[in-house]
Amino acid sequence: MVTLREYATVDGLSAGYWSTDPADPRASTAWLTANRWPEDGVRFLADTGAGAACAARTQDDHIGFPRMNCTDIAAGTGRDVTQPEADLKEARAEGLRQLNVCALGYGPSVFPASLPNGAGREGAGRDGAEGSRSAGPAFDADALVTSLEEHAGSQGRLLTFLHLEETNPVLPVLRERGWHVGVTDRYFLIEDIGADEAGYLARFPADRRRQLRRELASLDSAGATAEIHRGDTVTETIQQEVAWLEACADEKHGIPGDPARLLRVNERLRTAFGPRYAVALVRDRDGRAVASATLVLGTRDVLLRMVGLGPGSEEIGAYFHVAYHLPMRLARSTGCSRVLLGTGTGTPKLRRGAVAQPLLSAVPPAATAHGALLRRTDAALTACP
Structure with a gap:
């Protein structure tokens, strides 16, 4: 029955x-x-x-x-x-x-x-x-x-x-x-984010640490800035910037970009999660948003939901910041210990300390x-x- x-x-x-x-x-x-x-x-x-x-x-x-x-x-x-x-x-x-x-x-x-x-x-x-x-x-x-x-x-x-x-x-x-x-x-996650950035880097061999330090310095070298916003600090303007960047990323993957649809999803997430909804942004030297990540938090895990990439992001290495380094920074600041990266291509994730489950x-x-x-x-x- x-x-x-x-x-x-x-x-x-x-x-x-x-x-x-x-x-x-x-x-x-x-x-x-x-x-x-x-x-x-x-x-x-x-x-x-x-x-x-x-x-x-x-x-x-x-x-x-x-x-x-x-x-x-x-x-x-x-x-x-x-x-x-x-x-x-x-x-x-x-x-x-x-x-x-x-x-x-x-x-x-x-x-x-x-x-x-x-x-x-x-x-x-x-x-x-x-x-x-x-x-x-x-x-x-x-x-x-x-x-x-x-x-x-x-x-x-x-x-x-x-x-x-x-x-x-x-x-x-x-x-x-x-x-x-x-x-x-395979599902990729970073289980060892380190107590701080130095602790995270310490797990890698010397040559890889040098590469990651250069990667981490790419925004300063380009005059760009990184931001993390949570809950009420994620303004309507930021949500619109993120939706546009996510639509750009969809277009790059052969998916028709639809900022209005993406904005609706992100608004639902912000309403449902409140202070546990977050956005990471990279802005170029002129203050334009060129890369984003939407993130949601549990008590242990920070989940990377989607990365948005617009014109000018590749030149300053913005992807690596919104996809890896800023989610880890958010995790450390909120008492989380892991970052969930999802599926997709494994090589860039593994090179930055992820494990594959x-x-x-x-x-x-x-x-x-x-x-x-x-x-x-x-x-x-x-x-x-």
Whole structure:
């Protein structure tokens, strides 16, 4: 018997699924509410018997949102994995109708309710946020997977789990049931930001320290300046500057730039996070904003949401400041210890002290075509240094 209830937003779910003070901002209701757009298709499924909720997305074709399409993810499409066309064709037919457990921004997608006596989630961390939580039913991962399987089966959909961290509590259940599980991406973060800039630099060998010092000095050399604004100090003018810079960055990546859409998202984030919403800006010698980063804070992590780059940013090395050095400065000043950088190209992140954590995806035993794709993607990404 299917016991799941569906909600369009997190607002209708019990507060027991959410930490009041999350270590990782992506585990907060603020993130799951504000980091949305009307066409994302994400819904929230709650199973009170299993003591859990999850974020999920259905689809009936292979159009749009490749990061939420299990066929593209299993095939490593965004990671340049080579797959036989015949296998891709078979998988597209196998997975035409999907129910994918996944969330926006590569964040947690499974939310266990509180354990009795306020013990909090088992294995609290990136996929189980820390903080005070109300008491609730014990989390039963096996029951949750069963409910999701029945729910997907009743709709004729292929159930999958995408972008899971290794500590996700459903992974042992999936492996026990014979699901195909493999690495489909990497998430980068800087775990050692140092007590100060000198402490951060001390972790690198001498030649790399010299390079990073030159990088850190690039703004002074160009007469440029760096700024960090939080909460109420992020003015309407700054929000408009950031939206324009983010639209410029989209254009550089072949995405139509839409400052109005980007401004709406950033306004939602500012409203939802309040003082935990921040903007890093670099201005050239004439005071023009040439690079930006939008950031949100948890109690442990600073999350880099998006970098904006406009004309003149490359000449002064502004990207490295808004993408790495200013988020670390913000983390140190607010008592956070890590910076979450997201996925994407690994080399520049690794050269600045990031580590790569694998993200895994899982498809059921009967999904043989997706299983074949997943095995190749896992082998290709696991072989990368």
